[in-house]
Amino acid sequence: MAKRVSRLTDRTARALPANSGDAVYWDGDLTGFGVRVRASGRKTWVFQTRVRGRLRWFTLGPCGALGAGKIGCRGHERRRGAGAGAGARGAGEAGCHGCD
Numbered sequence: 001m002a003k004r005v006s007r008l009t010d011r012t013a014r015a016l017p018a019n020s021g022d023a024v025y026w027d028g029d030l031t032g033f034g035v036r037v038r039a040s041g042r043k044t045w046v047f048q049t050r051v052r053g054r055l056r057w058f059t060l061g062p063c064g065a066l067g068a069g070k071i072g073c074r075g076h077e078r079r080r081g082a083g084a085g086a087g088a089r090g091a092g093e094a095g096c097h098g099c100d
Helices: 010-015 068-083
Strands: 002-005 023-027 033-037 043-051 054-062
Antiparallel strands (some): 023 033, 043 054
């Protein structure tokens, strides 16, 4: 089940409920950026984009390990790497638009 949240922050990610099944909550500002909430309650930051016409999911890290701002930067980097044709999961680890 997918839902849209106006803006994903650390606080909103912690407050997301765990349901009987898995759910993804998408950020309203950054397209493709979201939080996957498993039925067990485990929450991970995810990013979804197209690479060479195919839909790709990237797991960016567990909620709580890094802040939403830093994870959002990783999402920006994934999108930039995908646009350049880099399909590797490790593509785009360098800093983005001044986040570092």
